[in-house]
Amino acid sequence: MNSLQFFLEYSIVGIASGGVYALIALGIVIIFKSSRTFNFAMGEMMMLSAYMFYTAAVTFSLGILAGFAAAIAGSIVVALVIERFALRPMMGRPFIAIVMVTFGIGSIIRGLVGMIWGPNDLQIPPILARTPVMVGDIFIPGKTARASAIAIAIVVGLILYLRYSRAGVALRAAAADTVTAVSMGIDVRKVVAFTWVIAAITGCISGVLMANVNTLTPHLGLVALNVLSVIILGGMNSIGGVLVAGVIIGWLEAVTGLMLGTAFREITPYILALLVLLVRPTGLFGTKGIERI
Amino acid sequence: MVSNVEAGQRPAPAARSLNRQRLMLLVGLAVLLVLPLFVPRYWVFFAGLLGINIVATHGLNIMMGYTGLLSLGHAAFLGVGAYTVALAQAHLGLPFWIAIPLAGVSAAVIGVGFGLPSLRIRGLYLVIATLAAQFILNFVFVHWQAVTNGDVGLTVQPANVFGFLLNTETRVYYLILAVTVLMTIFAANVIDSRVGRAFVAIRERDLTAQVLGVEIVGYKLAAFALGSFYAGVAGGLLAYFNRFVNPEQFGLLLSVFFLSAVIVGGMGSMLGAVLGAVFMTVLPEVLREGALAIGTTLGFDIASILVPLRETVFGLLIVCFLILEPRGLAHLWTRLRQKVLRSG
Numbered sequence: 001m002n003s004l005q006f007f008l009e010y011s012i013v014g015i016a017s018g019g020v021y022a023l024i025a026l027g028i029v030i031i032f033k034s035s036r037t038f039n040f041a042m043g044e045m046m047m048l049s050a051y052m053f054y055t056a057a058v059t060f061s062l063g064i065l066a067g068f069a070a071a072i073a074g075s076i077v078v079a080l081v082i083e084r085f086a087l088r089p090m091m092g093r094p095f096i097a098i099v100m101v102t103f104g105i106g107s108i109i110r111g112l113v114g115m116i117w118g119p120n121d122l123q124i125p126p127i128l129a130r131t132p133v134m135v136g137d138i139f140i141p142g143k144t145a146r147a148s149a150i151a152i153a154i155v156v157g158l159i160l161y162l163r164y165s166r167a168g169v170a171l172r173a174a175a176a177d178t179v180t181a182v183s184m185g186i187d188v189r190k191v192v193a194f195t196w197v198i199a200a201i202t203g204c205i206s207g208v209l210m211a212n213v214n215t216l217t218p219h220l221g222l223v224a225l226n227v228l229s230v231i232i233l234g235g236m237n238s239i240g241g242v243l244v245a246g247v248i249i250g251w252l253e254a255v256t257g258l259m260l261g262t263a264f265r266e267i268t269p270y271i272l273a274l275l276v277l278l279v280r281p282t283g284l285f286g287t288k289g290i291e292r293i
Numbered sequence: 294m295v296s297n298v299e300a301g302q303r304p305a306p307a308a309r310s311l312n313r314q315r316l317m318l319l320v321g322l323a324v325l326l327v328l329p330l331f332v333p334r335y336w337v338f339f340a341g342l343l344g345i346n347i348v349a350t351h352g353l354n355i356m357m358g359y360t361g362l363l364s365l366g367h368a369a370f371l372g373v374g375a376y377t378v379a380l381a382q383a384h385l386g387l388p389f390w391i392a393i394p395l396a397g398v399s400a401a402v403i404g405v406g407f408g409l410p411s412l413r414i415r416g417l418y419l420v421i422a423t424l425a426a427q428f429i430l431n432f433v434f435v436h437w438q439a440v441t442n443g444d445v446g447l448t449v450q451p452a453n454v455f456g457f458l459l460n461t462e463t464r465v466y467y468l469i470l471a472v473t474v475l476m477t478i479f480a481a482n483v484i485d486s487r488v489g490r491a492f493v494a495i496r497e498r499d500l501t502a503q504v505l506g507v508e509i510v511g512y513k514l515a516a517f518a519l520g521s522f523y524a525g526v527a528g529g530l531l532a533y534f535n536r537f538v539n540p541e542q543f544g545l546l547l548s549v550f551f552l553s554a555v556i557v558g559g560m561g562s563m564l565g566a567v568l569g570a571v572f573m574t575v576l577p578e579v580l581r582e583g584a585l586a587i588g589t590t591l592g593f594d595i596a597s598i599l600v601p602l603r604e605t606v607f608g609l610l611i612v613c614f615l616i617l618e619p620r621g622l623a624h625l626w627t628r629l630r631q632k633v634l635r636s637g
Contacts, residue, residue: 086612089616090615093615096363097615099363103365103549104607104608105612107549107604108604109608110604111602111603111604111605111608112601113601114601115598115601115605119601218601225424232418232421270424270428270429271425274407277418278410
C-alpha cells in the first residue's frame, strides 16, 4: 500500500472519530449557551451513562434496546440532579467557582464509578456491526464508521431542531440576553434544565458509542477533555461550529498519530487548543466578541 | 494610632492582639523546631510532606484565591520544579540553595509560557490553557526519554548543606521547615503590599481596577508567575524529599488535590492555605486508615477502592465547600474563635 493511501485511510478514520467528538462537544456548548456554565463533568457523565447501559443490558440482561432506554432515563435523572442541587445554588457566583464545581462533580463521578464497577475494562454488548466499510480502495473499520454516521446524524438533527423549534428559539433568547428573555415570558430555569436533558441524551449516546468502539473503563471520561479543543476551535458558543471543529480535530489526531507516533495523539488536541488561543481565541465560528484586556 | 495615644501607656487592643499573635507564632515555630526530638519518625516524614503541600498551596492560593486565576495544571508545574532539581544536580552538580530557586524560576518561566496567550483574554481560556499544560508537560515527562528517563524517572542525591548530607527524614524536615517558613512570610508580605491589593482588585472587578490605574495584564502575569514559582519550589523540595522524580507523581489528581486544598481552606486567605493544606494532607491518611479498619471488620478488601474513594471525597469537598462555605475553613475558624472570645 502506498503512503498516500495510508494517509487517506488514516484521514478518513480520523474524520469518522471526529463525529463522536462533535456529539460530546454539542452537550457542553448547549449548556454553556443557556447558563454560562462550562461543564467539565461532561466526560464523566458520558462514562457513567455507558456504565448504566452496561448494567442494564448485561447485568440485568434487559437487552440492548431496553438497556439503552434505561441508560437514557438514568442519564437524564443524573443530569437533572446535578443541575438542581449543584449548579442552581451557584447561580450568579463567579464563573471560576462554577467551573470548579463541575470539575469537582467530574471527580466525584469518576471515583464513584471506580468504586462501583472497579478499574478493569468491561466489554459492552456489540451494537455496531464490525464489517468494514470500503470507500473505493479505502478501508474503514466498521464500528468507527457506523458510530460516526450515527453521531453526525444526531448532531445535524439537533442543530436543525435547535434552529427551528420553539425550544431552540427560547435557548437562543436566553443566551442572548437573560433578563430580556425572562421579561418576555421565557422560563430561563426550564431552558437551562432542558439543555441539561439534551446534554444527558447526547452524552449517553456518545458514551455508548465510544464504549463500543473502545472498551469501557473509568478513563473513558477523559476523552471529553480532548473535546475541549473542539469547543475552543469551534467557538465557545457556536452550536454549528462543533461539527466542523470535531471533524478537524479527529482528523488531526489521526494524522499526527500516523506521522509522529501514536503517543502524540494524546496531546495533539491540547497543542491545537493552545495555538487557537494564541491566534484566534474566538475559534472558527464564535460569535461573541472576545474581551481582550 | 490615635487610640494608642488616648490610651496612654497601655497598647490598644488591636496592637495587643497583634503581639499575642506574634507570640503564638514564635511558640508554634519553637514547637516545630524541636518536633523531631519527640515524635515518631513517621510523623516527621508526614510533617515534611505537609510543609511541601503548604508551599504549593500558597502558590495556587495566590493565583486562584487572590487574583482569580484558576489553574488546573498546578501539579505539572511542581513536576517542572522537581525535574529541574534532578537535572541540575545530575548534569550541573548544582547545590540545593541554587537548585531550589532555579526550580521555582523554571516553573515560573514555563508557566508564563503556557499562560501568556490566555492571560490577555477574560474568561475560561486560562483554565483550558493550564489543563493543556497539565497534559502536555506530563507527556514530556513520560516521553522525553533522553532527559527524563521516561516512566522510570530520575533519582536525586540528598541535598548537601555545607558538607552535611540531608539523608534522613529529620534532616530534610529542617530544610523543608526553613523554606516553608520563608515562603509563607514572603507570601504574606506580598499579599499585604500594593501588589497584593492589586491582585485582589483584579479578582473583584478587573475593569474597575484598570480604571484605578492597576496594570491588569502585568499584575496577572506577576500572580501567575509567582504562583508557578511556588509550585516549582515545592516540586524541588519534593525531589529532595522523595529522592526520586517520576511522571506518576504529577498527574491530574494532584492538581485536583491542590484545588481542593485552596477551596477547603478558604480562597484568598493565608491562614486558609495552611489549614487547607493540612486538612488535605491528613485526609488521605484518615481515609486509608478508616477504609482499612472498616474493611477488616467487615471482612472484605477495601484497599483496591482507595484511589477512587479519594477522588470521590476530593470532589465532594470541592462541591460542598463551594456551595455551602465558599470562604472555607479559615472562615469557620474565625467564627469559632469569635464565639469562644465572646462567651469567654
